[in-house]
Amino acid sequence: MCRLLAHVSPAPATTKDVIGDSAAAEWQRLGRLHADGWGTAWLAGQEIRRYRDPARGVDSPDLAGALGDTPSLARLTHLRLATEGMANRVSNTHPFRVDDIALAHNGSISPFAQLRAKVSDEELARVGGNTDTAAVFALILRRVDAGEPLFDAVTSTVVELRREFPRSALNLLVLSPEELIAVHANEGAPIPHKEFEASGLGPDLPADHVDHYYRLSWRRSEDGAIAVTSSGLTGDGWHEMAPETAVRVDLATLQVERRELGARAAVAA
Template identity: 30%
Template sequence: MCRLLGVVSSQPAPIAELVAEDLEPFIQLACEHKDGWGVAFRDELGAVGVVKGIDRADDSDMLRGLLKSCVTDMAVLHLRMASPNLAVEMANTHPFGDARAAFAHNGEIRPVAFLESLISPELLATADGTTDSERFYLAVREQMDHGATPEEAIARTTTAIREGAEMIISLNSMMLTPTGLFTYSEHDPESEVIGRRGKGYFGLSYHRSETKTLVASEGWPQPQPQWQPLPEQRVAEFTTGSLAPQIH
């Protein structure tokens, strides 16, 4: 399973400054979530950029340099813990996507063949890797390519997965587009992962301040009332113009 962190700010700044005191505790989670890292961000032209690596985040000079130099107002960070039998390679490293959207997932969905049934052959042919997570993204992308808004695409795709997949450990995900950050929280409360980790392991919470909002999975202290949980089976939308979550 993986770890997710997103940030949206009313003013651009280096990602390291936006995440501030929560950055180092997040990166240190790579002691366990050690199978690569990825960063998605909105660039100065309004497109989505993605940079990733397969080294440990806490040992990566490339990551630390990027976080200090990349000036943006929206970003998503992902630490990967590879699912069994999935290779640790760039093609399987989150976030997935292009200049239109970048998508990161924390969980597992089976069978992969069901996910592929939600994707057109032409779009499926663009897959780089072998993960269920990339196919989750392509199923969302399929909806967006046919006119759905990001929140509609995520809602339709997660409903289809819930109704048709044989196994869902978690659908927790973040998608960054040129217009906003979209998050989704849902997991199986009976999964063995919950038994090992505790009921909060797949939750997403957010912390809003005057100029920015952080959204993250757990792993370091996130005291309430500063951090508030996001509702399950709902899409939360965060924009630079309205830092509070809009729940769909």
């Protein structure tokens, strides 16, 4: 259970440039709850680069720098609230990256043993880590290796897993040199209220966490830049992403394709 943030822009920009100084600071403060590490992946030329830190990000100058100091056409950033039993270490810290594909996840899939049985030791070792997210990424990569376009591979895997694990939460951000993909799939997933209570934050719990923890929202700036975030940010301009949908943003054109995960119907936006 984690927090997600991403931007794409027509010219190199920082995430802070796209969402504003106060929103970037507010998002980093979500690390007071999501304190099990942070990571980021961004487009540098035609390569996806990545940085991960298993320490908490709320007071990390490196996280502040990732959000505000390095312009890029696309970046995704992740704050981790570790699923019980999934160790807090670098190899389990998001985003995961294989070749030039990076993936970050908000949610969980259980029972993990049932999911783990779907991937081989070699597939999991390729991704690194031993979490449910690593297994999901391995399943996506299996489809990519078989020749499926990345958007098809992501959405087909999510549909398959939601069918087998109906109470799973599968909010995903996936970044490649060509596209940013955002998936909002978690209807019926339980909100982790026990973790909220254990945090001791009480009235300082981030916005929208009690009722809308798995919400994803998006906004588009006047210059065409697009941002996507998990719940926890306040302010104007954010629009809720429809449940059980996925979107693909073409990094070259900023054209958006939306897909309903049930019917797998693609709609140009």
